[in-house]
Amino acid sequence: xxxxxxxxxxxxxxxxxxxxxxxxxxxxxxxxxxxxxxxxxxxxxxxxxxxxxxxxxxxxxxxxxxxxxxxxxxxxxxxxxxxxxxxxxxxxxxxxxxxxxxxxxxxxxxxxxxxxxxxxxxxxxxxxxxxxxxxxxxxxxxxxxxxxxxxxxxxxxxxxxxxxxxxxxxxxxxxxxxxxxxxxxxxxxxxxxxxxxxxxxxxxxxxxxxxxxxxxxxxxxxxxxxxxxxxxxxxxxxxxxxxxxxxxxxxxxxxxxxxxxxxxxxxxxxxxxxxxxxxxxxxxxxxxxxxxxxxxxxxxxxxxxxxxxxxxx
Amino acid sequence: xxxxxxxxxxxxxxxxxxxxxxxxxxxxxxxxxxxxxxxxxxxxxxxxxxxxxxxxxxxxxxxxxxxxxxxxxxxxxxxxxxxxxxxxxxxxxxxxxxxxxxxxxxxxxxxxxxxxxxxxxxxxxxxxxxxxxxxxxxxxxxxxxxxxxxxxxxxxxxxxxxxxxxxxxxxxxxxxxxxxxxxxxxxxxxxxxxxxxxxxxxxxxxxxxxxxxxxxxxxxxxxxxxxxxxxxxxxxxxxxxxxxxxxxxxxxxxxxxxxxxxxxxxxxxxxxxxxxxxxxxxxxxxxxxxxxxxxxxxxxxxxxxxxxxxxxx
Numbered sequence: 077x078x079x080x081x082x083x084x085x086x087x088x089x090x091x092x093x094x095x096x097x098x099x100x101x102x103x104x105x106x107x108x109x110x111x112x113x114x115x116x117x118x119x120x121x122x123x124x125x126x127x128x129x130x131x132x133x134x135x136x137x138x139x140x141x142x143x144x145x146x147x148x149x150x151x152x153x154x155x156x157x158x159x160x161x162x163x164x165x166x167x168x169x170x171x172x173x174x175x176x177x178x179x180x181x182x183x184x185x186x187x188x189x190x191x192x193x194x195x196x197x198x199x200x201x202x203x204x205x206x207x208x209x210x211x212x213x214x215x216x217x218x219x220x221x222x223x224x225x226x227x228x229x230x231x232x233x234x235x236x237x238x239x240x241x242x243x244x245x246x247x248x249x250x251x252x253x254x255x256x257x258x259x260x261x262x263x264x265x266x267x268x269x270x271x272x273x274x275x276x277x278x279x280x281x282x283x284x285x286x287x288x289x290x291x292x293x294x295x296x297x298x299x300x301x302x303x304x305x306x307x308x309x310x311x312x313x314x315x316x317x318x319x320x321x322x323x324x325x326x327x328x329x330x331x332x333x334x335x336x337x338x339x340x341x342x343x344x345x346x347x348x349x350x351x352x353x354x355x356x357x358x359x360x361x362x363x364x365x366x367x368x369x370x371x372x373x374x375x376x377x378x379x380x381x382x383x384x385x386x387x388x389x
Numbered sequence: 390x391x392x393x394x395x396x397x398x399x400x401x402x403x404x405x406x407x408x409x410x411x412x413x414x415x416x417x418x419x420x421x422x423x424x425x426x427x428x429x430x431x432x433x434x435x436x437x438x439x440x441x442x443x444x445x446x447x448x449x450x451x452x453x454x455x456x457x458x459x460x461x462x463x464x465x466x467x468x469x470x471x472x473x474x475x476x477x478x479x480x481x482x483x484x485x486x487x488x489x490x491x492x493x494x495x496x497x498x499x500x501x502x503x504x505x506x507x508x509x510x511x512x513x514x515x516x517x518x519x520x521x522x523x524x525x526x527x528x529x530x531x532x533x534x535x536x537x538x539x540x541x542x543x544x545x546x547x548x549x550x551x552x553x554x555x556x557x558x559x560x561x562x563x564x565x566x567x568x569x570x571x572x573x574x575x576x577x578x579x580x581x582x583x584x585x586x587x588x589x590x591x592x593x594x595x596x597x598x599x600x601x602x603x604x605x606x607x608x609x610x611x612x613x614x615x616x617x618x619x620x621x622x623x624x625x626x627x628x629x630x631x632x633x634x635x636x637x638x639x640x641x642x643x644x645x646x647x648x649x650x651x652x653x654x655x656x657x658x659x660x661x662x663x664x665x666x667x668x669x670x671x672x673x674x675x676x677x678x679x680x681x682x683x684x685x686x687x688x689x690x691x692x693x694x695x696x697x698x699x700x701x702x
Contacts, residue, residue, distance in 0.1 A: 080604075098428055102608070103533050104465040104593060105430040105523070110423045115411055117418040118506060120474040120520055124513035152417040161433040163476075163518040193431060196518070200437035205476040205509070205518040207433060210418070220416050280417060291393075295415070 079197045086174050087162065087195060090182045094191040096158060106193035108159055114211040119149035125202040130245060135173045137259035138204065139180030145282060146208035147188055147263035148334045152280035153217040154272025155210035157188050157265050162195035163205040188265060218271065218278035223296035223339035227276055227362040230345065232264050232335045232354045234310040235285055236323070239330020253312040261334035266353050268336060274348040275338040284329040285359075286380055289337055290368055296339075299367045301377070302328075302360035320373050328370070328380065392510045399487050400475065400508060403495045407504040409471060419506035421472055427524040430468035434459050438515040443558060448486045450572035451517065452493030458595065459521035460501055460576035461647045465593035466530040467585025468523035470501050470578050475508035476518040501578060531584065531591035536609035536652035540589055540675040543658065545577050545648045545667045547623040548598060549636070552643020564625040574647035579666050581649060587661040588651040597642040598672075599693055602650055603681060609652075612680045614690070615641075615673035633686050641683070641693065 083101065091101040099107035110116050123142045125131055133141075143160065150157045162181070166173075185192060190208075237257035244250045245258075264280075271278060279292045285307075293300055304320070307327045318326075339362055340348060349356045371377045396414065404414040412420040423429050436455045438444060446454075456473065463470045475494070479486075498505060503521075550570035557563045558571075577593075584591060592605045598620075606613055617633070620640045631639075652675055653661060662669045684690045 099532065104462040105432040105468060105530070107466070107530055108429040108431060109527070110429055112425065116421040116423055116429065118421060118472070118474060118522065119418040120476050120507060121509045122476045122478055122511045122518065124478060124511050127511065127513060149417040153420070155418060159431070161431060161520060163433050163435045165435055165437060165516060194433055196434045198435045198437050198440065200440060200516060201514040203478060203513060203516055205435065207474060207520040209431065214422070217418070217420055219412065
């Protein structure tokens with residue numbers, strides 16, 4: 077099977093018809109219709125085997141995750157997810173692996189109402205680059221730069237699950253709920269669309285809350301004070317016995333949460349919460365003084381350095 | 390240096406301000422303004438070291454080529470090139486390599502009036518995925534599927550240079566003009582915009598004329614008859630002593646030309662030629678009977694199998 081047959085067999089079936097796709101997979105470019113009055117939102121992310129996912133990760137989970145991490149960036153802008161391209165580099169043409177990969181990728185495409193409109197398949201060390209395209213009404217997308225002193229810092233869902241799952245990987249009693257959070261992150265697309273109407277600023281949490289919130293604070297020229305006791309925990313995370321400092325470290329610096337962090341005025345919190353399909357928890361407050369500080373369970377406030385996951389260090 | 394510093398040092402300077410970029414590098418997504426009445430054209434291509442370019446290729450040439458092969462796809466649709474994202478996977482943070490890569494990538498960005506609007510930098514085996522975004526008036530982009538019996542098959546520029554350069558790589562007397570054609574392909578963007586007004590169908594020649602024209606014929610449900618004597622040769626290519634069959638094979642099946650192949654009615658050829666910045670040569674004719682046939686210098690007509698470069702075979 078050459079790459080053209082491979083595209084026809086595995087990827088063309090994922091390129092479902094959509095009213096905003098004038099031309100899908102199979103020509104030099106896809107042709108797409110951005111709704112009038114909307115801006116195009118574009119993001120791209122690469123997943124490398126052994127770096128962004130453990131080598132033993134199931135193909136279907138890799139497919140899901142490669143798409144999820146990109147859709148999460150659209151969610152963070154409050155953009156409607158519309159189209160993706162997939163550039164897949166594979167060591168060999170492995171039918172079982174490809175079938176699995178496409179099942180995971182396709183499941184999230186379908187769940188998100190997103191169309192696969194193009195891509196490229198090459199031979200080489202396993203690596204997946206997805207480019208996700210969406211749209212938002214002109215001037216209305218959420219940016220990192222709008223946070224204001226007095227805003228609440230809020231996060232969707234729960235923090236730390238994926239980091240805990242990664243640490244416990246291979247343990248026979250790893251709760252499936254934690255493993256699911258590592259392998260099948262849920263891009264908060266619906267939440268992003270809703271939060272766009274309430275938030276001053278937003279970012280998605282991919283490298284840990286401290287690091288990603290740090291980017292938002294830099295972009296906004298402000299600081300923040302968080303409370304360790306407020307950081308939302310899932311049931312499976314809360315049940316796992318850990319010293320408090322370790323718990324907080326996983327929630328602040330662990331990666332792969334793919335939740336949204338948004339900054340909004342306190343008087344909008346309740347209205348936003350009432351319209352979301354996920355919990356929204358206030359975990360701190362934006363202040364004028366730069367830097368990120370955390371008040372621990374012991375009531376002591378300490379500066380926390382932003383150290384999310386970084387390549388090349 | 391971590392990846393954020395790396396982006397600031399090397400890539401953010403390439404993200405030149407452009408009126409259609411509402412938000413460039415540095416947030417979760419870029420925000421872009423597609424002109425009213427235009428469709429978005431999207432394409433993505435990956436270059437893997439040792440597969441899409443020889444391992445000893447200079448970093449600046451890799452940067453140029455990674456962008457060129459994607460812009461060539463926009464050219465083939467007759468789209469205006471507007472924006473690109475760059476996903477770069479690197480074995481190490483090598484300042485000299487990055488400086489060279491960005492010089493080549495940046496030179497073509499500048500020459501093409503295209504803005505770098507986002508990307509991703511990860512550590513791993515060298516691989517470059519570019520997603521190129523452009524636009525064309527709705528319904529006016531050139532597709533592969535419109536060729537009609539009676540159309541002339543035309544190609545821009547000359548064929549076979551890059552394939553000859555690749556074969557002679559390392560020879561001390563390799564003419565620089567051939568090497569330039571391998572390392573610095575020129576995406577035919579201006580030609581594509583012009584040809585959009587004349588052509589029924591188009592494709593870019595990346596895997597060899599026979600293979601790529603084959604895709605166009607399949608999409609259009611037609612066949613074609615080519616003449617070996619008509620295939621355009623550069624001066625450097627024509628000067629190189631070769632048996633006629635070998636010459637034709639390089640021109641038909643050699644890759645990396647990045648010229649355009651277009652099908653247009655004979656009475657439009659002269660007008661199109663007069664408005665182009667590159668030569669446009671008629672090399673054959675579209676016929677109703679499927680398949681691709683070639684009349685050699687000896688006057689004998691033979692079917693030719695499409696075999697461009699294929700991964701996974």
